[in-house]
Amino acid sequence: MRIDQLAAMRLFVRIVELGSFGKAAKAMGMSSSNVTERIAKLEEALGIRLLARSTRAVAPTVAGSRYFEVCRRLLSELDEIEASLSDSQEALAGRVRVSANMSVARSIIVPQLPQWSEQHPKIHVELIMSDQRSDFVREGIDFAVRIGGLEDQDLVLRPLGRPVRVTVASPEYLRRVGRPEKPDDLVRHRLIDFLLPQAGEKLEWEFEEAGRPVHMYPPTIAAVGDSDARLQLAIAGMGIVQSLSFIAAPALREGKLERILAKWETPAPKVAILYPRDRHLPARTRATMDAFTVWIRTAIENAA
Structure with missing residues (x-):
């Protein structure tokens, strides 16, 4: 395999990854015209069309996708061999x-x-x-x-x-509003949902009772599509959230949040x-x- 063919393969891989001739040219320190010329020569040498071009983006053809995988594998193996020396x-x-x-x-x-x-x-x-x-x-x-x-x-x-699906609230909120003793008590509390990307869809609140999952869709006061942001609102005393155990762990260790309804927790x-x-x-x-x-x-x- 010639050095110039290897260079063309690396360039092709970069174009597919970035979805743009211009971005690939910038990343590789080349001019756009040089990038276009090299890819044209590569396609000519292979006798296939590798890239489908539009005014907005560049994407691999079916053959181009297969060639992309081959190039990535060969170049990775070559890089590893060179590095192992x-x-x-x-x-x-x-x-x-x-x-x-x-x-x-x-x-x-x-x-x-x-x-x-x-x-x-x-x-x-x-x-x-x-x-x-x-x-x-x-x-x-x-x-x-x-x-x-x-x-x-x-x-x-x-x-x-x-991880475990945990229900948490701040000590200040629990002092002010009270501590729910069972999942049904949540209907009387201020709850913050996780906002799903699909409009109108809600993430269920899940608990376990007598070995069986219990799915709830209680009324909530807000919904936020970011797990960290929801925890920050809970820490600020806005309400109760359900989170994953490893996400809530730092705030729980620092006493900023308290774990509630622990005996009803379910695996995530x-x-x-x-x-x-x-x-x-x-x-x-x-x-x-x-x-x-x-x-x-x-x-x-x-x-x-």
């Missing part, structure tokens, strides 16, 4: 692109990342904080951290644990790392994945 620390170098639920990223990953980055300064972590399902090819994702929605059989799943959806089944994982990706695994498992276990 140097010492072990040098092998841990390059970009790792991760998608994670916002609550997991903010509560667990972001606090741990600075120290880990100092230990691995040549690993460039790109952390996408999103609760949306990842398109591994289109977004160039190496692996994802997800809460629930783990049914895709085309992905390898590494289980990280199962499982947390796991996902990545494509046929994806080669270079050393930098495995090292990052292993670190995230330890952090998340420990946080879930300590918050139980």
Whole structure:
């Protein structure tokens, strides 16, 4: 394989990841005309159309998507081979692109990342904080951290644990309004819902009674589509929220929130790392994945 073909493959991968010729040109330090010319030559050499261009975006064709996966795998293997020729620390170098639920990223990953980055300064972590399902090819994702929605059989799943769904309120709120003794008491309290992206849909409040789940949709005074923001409102005494145990754990340890209705708590959806089944994982990706695994498992276990 020629050096210029490898360069064209890297350029093609970057265009697909960024969805733009212009952004790829800027990232690679090239002119837009040079990028267009190189991709045209690559398509001509392969005899296939790799990219579908529109006025707003660039996306791979069906053949382009297959070629993208091949390029990513070959380039990752090549990078790992080259890195392995140097010492072990040098092998841990390059970009790792991760998608994670916002609550997991903010509560667990972001606090741990600075120290880990100092230990691995040549690993460039790109952390996408999103609760949306990842398109591994289109977004160039190496692996994802997800809460629930783990049914895709085309992905390898590494289980990280199962948090508990906790109900919490501030000490000030409980002094002012009183402490609910059972789930039915919540109808007389100020509750803050989690706002779902679909208009009109509400997230259920879930409890367990005599081994059976109890689903409730009590009246609420507000709904917020961010887990951390809801906790901050609860800490400020606005009302009661249901959260995941690892998200609420710091505020509970600091006494800013109190756990209520504990004997009715239920397990929340499982947390796991996902990545494509046929994806080669270079050393930098495995090292990052292993670190995230330890952090998340420990946080879930300590918050139980």
